[in-house]
Amino acid sequence: MVTLKQVAARAGVSPATVSRVLSGAGQVQPEYRERVLRAAAELGYRPNRLASSLRRRKTEKIGIVVSDIENPHFTQMVRVVEDAAYHRGYRVLLCNTDELADKQRAYLHVLADERVEGVILAPADPAGAGIAELLGMGIPIVAFDRAVDDQRADAVVADNAGGARRATELLLDAGHTRIGFVGGREEIQTGRQRQAGYEDAMRRRQATAPSVEDGGFRIDGGEAATYRLLDADPRLSALVVANNLMAVGAFRALRARGLHVPDDVAFVTIDDPYWASLVDPPLTALAQPVDGMARAAVDLLFERIEGNRTTPRSVIFSFDLRLRASCGTATPRYQPPCLASPERQPALTLSTRPLPS
Amino acid sequence: MVTLKQVAARAGVSPATVSRVLSGAGQVQPEYRERVLRAAAELGYRPNRLASSLRRRKTEKIGIVVSDIENPHFTQMVRVVEDAAYHRGYRVLLCNTDELADKQRAYLHVLADERVEGVILAPADPAGAGIAELLGMGIPIVAFDRAVDDQRADAVVADNAGGARRATELLLDAGHTRIGFVGGREEIQTGRQRQAGYEDAMRRRQATAPSVEDGGFRIDGGEAATYRLLDADPRLSALVVANNLMAVGAFRALRARGLHVPDDVAFVTIDDPYWASLVDPPLTALAQPVDGMARAAVDLLFERIEGNRTTPRSVIFSFDLRLRASCGTATPRYQPPCLASPERQPALTLSTRPLPS
DNA sequence: CTGAAAGCGCTTACAG
């Protein structure tokens, strides 16, 4: 492997001069510059960033830790973050925890050892061991999608309770009373809040007792949870599903039972994946403004990296209703509260206080 | 940031001893070991992998370069590769080129500079500048999904021509003659081969002249290409779509024109995303065995990394037909050639010869 | 503008 020293020898200058030319820092005589550039090109020199990072004590690397790389919600975030990081000269180490606390801890250690300058974390385990360690080492963390327990981290989350409440009210307004909830991992803030929103709506309207099953935010889990809900209440007439992957599972379960959507079971989902309008019937969905959330996360992270802010900040985004056929609310008496402003205009709330969980 | 030297001072031993304890290499007196471990824990020491990698000349890192991180086809691959790498103690640097040759070159340079030990590359540009440089530096590359021009790289690809031919024949067998093809990036092997398979089938059966539009492997492009095909031939009765994202676009275009699938336009797509069976009508698809392909790619890469193989190898996987309603071949006279073996059993072909493009 | 020298934080022959 060609080193900077070899380039220096070939160009007949000192290593310091080569470094100056290649890094663009400091003045170098045009002739030397030329010679260095030529020597580097002839040798096919590629600088060793390990050495450079070690010396400069800057890695220009950030970590992204997601709980499920196959969830398009996270993929979309990864795309935006990767792009923004690239334009700032940063690279991305991607980690997938598969919703496992152990893997999260292991990966956070890896990122610490790699001396990444910051981490965007969609936590599988909000109390996870690695979190405090990284923050203690001065590595900023922005929690994405789900807050973490440690108050020093920033957070970008959606108004999960509000979104789930609205999804539930949509079905209540359409006259449903027996509404089930396919939830996700109650130990995770997202799951807990969405469930709370659902239960809150049910309670306020004095509907039947809430009926909740945990689908673990996965396709298979969502399918199994739906079966359990259907078995528990044969008269169930509507379903709120807490994320897009479980919506796939719920759909499969309803089809397998020969239940028609929305006539037999009406259906609202949280998240609006790109295929939602193609399924039969098209899915009524509460969409998170993922791109905006991802950009907010990157901005928060780089504020920390650049040392422009030290107090924790949380950003909450609201959901956007996409009314389609699956909720069966085409009944005339129902006036959807959101159709007035169909444009994507997420209400952005900034708070300097950490979020309550 | 705590260093190994500080741990040594606290434990009252030399840095060498600390290194031996923490790396597990070499014998250390139990008492010393104990003291080192305690000191490291008390200080919250995290080893600096930059320094370690620099010294050992091993980074235990691989790069994955995909052309579209939002394409579930690649996401699924990333998941499998990441998991396999993790279990071998390797980390993954993820790069997204957005189908841009420039970004691919930039990223391959980044990966070279990071001294990754190998790269899995779904090329946006098969002749891209960075490829030869990496191979020249001794960094192995496994081309995924699409081969690269450089003969020194390994490759894991699908039998694209065969898959597209089969998709087309399925529609020809059902009696269609005016079949359009929504293709993707003819300059990419995948796109070229799939188009060749379609044209080959059309020619053999003496159907109408092939009708091809390029959708660039993206949703929007697929939608626009479908409009162009419909405009070019109002009597078009069937469509072969060359990947899953363009299928979304084609679907949207057909709906927007009020065309019913499969009665007005029958429809077969290449790739079988998880939502394919939920859309209306369910999509007939030719599926690639992505998990198997990803595992093959990892295996090929680590054979190289571990120095167990030096001659290039290509692995070709065949497609698996998933017959559903969108192709409208439920007509009794049609006997699907694949339903006999519905289990996923990809025929695996090993060749030591690089693939022809 | 240029170079010699020190040092980033590790690991690993080498000598004892």
Add this chain to the structure above:
DNA sequence: CTGAAAGCGCTTACAG
């Protein structure tokens, strides 16, 4: 089994 020393490949005050 243990430590002193050299070195991985860079960068950057420092002196000239």
